[in-house]
Structures are given as C-alpha cells and as structure tokens.
Amino acid sequence: MMFNGCSVRAPLWGAFSLVLAVAGCHHFDRATVWQFAKNNPTAPIMSLATLIAYNGLRTQRKIARVKNALDFQNNYLSSEISKKYIANAVQIANNKPAEELSVATLNDQDLLCIREVLNSFERMAIGIEIKVYDSKVLFRSYASTVLTVWKALRPYIRERQQSASYVYCHVDKLAADWMAKRGKKISRRDKAV
Incomplete structure (x- = not known):
C-alpha cells in the first residue's frame, strides 16, 4: 500500500508520511521531506517515538499473556x-x-x-x-x-x-x-x- 509515494509497510516511512500528510504536504520527494524535517524537527522524532511506543505496547501485551498463563498454571492447575x-x-x-x-x-x-x-x-x-x-x-x-x-x-x-x-x-x-x-x-x- 502506498501513501504519498511511500510504502506504509516500511514502518518509519509510513509513520513519517502520515505526519507529512497531517502537516498538509500532498506530494513530496526527498527534497521536500528534507525541507520539512529541517522546518519541523519534532516530526521525525514524533514518528520514531510513535513506533517505539507501539512496539512497547505489543511487547507489554505479550508479557502480560505469558504472566497470566503462568499465574493460571501456578494458582489452579498446580x-x-x-x-x-x-x-x-x-x-x-x-x-x-x-x-x-x-x-x-x-x-x-x-x-x-x-x-x-x-x-x-x-x-x-x-x-x-x-x-x-x-x-x-x-x-x-x-x-x-x-x-x-x-x-x-x-x-x-x-x-x-x-x-x-x-x-x-x-x-x-x-x-x-x-x-x-x-x-x-x-x-x-x-x-x-
């Protein structure tokens, strides 16, 4: 899937292109991206932070499922x-x-x-x-x-x-x-x- 010329499957570019779309850039190339990043230094950081937070939430859910399974195992079946x-x-x-x-x-x-x-x-x-x-x-x-x-x-x-x-x-x-x-x-x- 493409969004403003960038693949959404590439997570960083997908998040960054979403930030660009919200900022009002309808078409961009590398020069436009570089100019946008220079003018808005927080946008790439926000994109990266969003990806890190999303990954952290996924990991946290996995840990919670394992913990719950171990608790069930220890509390009931044991x-x-x-x-x-x-x-x-x-x-x-x-x-x-x-x-x-x-x-x-x-x-x-x-x-x-x-x-x-x-x-x-x-x-x-x-x-x-x-x-x-x-x-x-x-x-x-x-x-x-x-x-x-x-x-x-x-x-x-x-x-x-x-x-x-x-x-x-x-x-x-x-x-x-x-x-x-x-x-x-x-x-x-x-x-x-």
Whole structure:
C-alpha cells in the first residue's frame, strides 16, 4: 500500500508520511521531506517515538499473556485439589464404560470431579481464545493432560452438548487445535530423524 509515494509497510516511512500528510504536504520527494524535517524537527522524532511506543505496547501485551498463563498454571492447575480432581476424572473415565459416563449414572462426587476439571479447562480455553493466556506456555505445560482428560470424557461432554450445544465448546476447539499442533510437531520430528 502506498501513501504519498511511500510504502506504509516500511514502518518509519509510513509513520513519517502520515505526519507529512497531517502537516498538509500532498506530494513530496526527498527534497521536500528534507525541507520539512529541517522546518519541523519534532516530526521525525514524533514518528520514531510513535513506533517505539507501539512496539512497547505489543511487547507489554505479550508479557502480560505469558504472566497470566503462568499465574493460571501456578494458582489452579498446580494445586493439590485440582490434581486430585484431574486424577479422579481420568480414573472415572477409564474405569467406566462410555454408556455409564452420563449424568444419570454418575454419583454426585464423580460429577463434581468431572465438572470441576472440565470447567477449569473451559476457563483456560476461553482465556486462550480471548488472548488473556499465552497458548504456547499452556500447550507446553498441559497439552497431554487436557487431551487425555478430553478424550476420556468425550461421552460425558457429548451428552451435555445434546441438551446445550455451547457446553464445553471451547474445550472442544482447544483440544482440536492442540491435537493438530501436536500432530505437526510429531511429523516435523519424524522428518528430522
């Protein structure tokens, strides 16, 4: 994209050409730019400062996402109660046939474990989707746990989604994304060997 003869993709020229446009220069060449810079010494500095500030904001957002992901990891998924719930949910799913993983056949304690685990993964998936959490950090830490639990509890999830299609839909999307991502990593590793 061109703006007053300068590529907007080149960030410094794009910002500088925007300053020139605001200043009223409709057409310019190098001599005009040099003359403008001599007459308005703050314009190039403002352009550069704008770019630095923009880059700083992007970096700050990335740092905040990583921090939030680590906080989630430390506060919830590392707690003893959640570890117990996850272990119980996987054990329930592995020890019971798929037809017994329904709301009607599970006792209250089993339902509590399953709901607590799936709800926490749903919150994590929503946080990743709205870019509150860094997906890479949580993928490295919890991909195998999330995928194991999700696969084991799919009959329960499907039953719940029959009555309300939006239930655990974010976990489904996250699991599908992470399975595809894991498949790509495995195929790259196989090619390297």
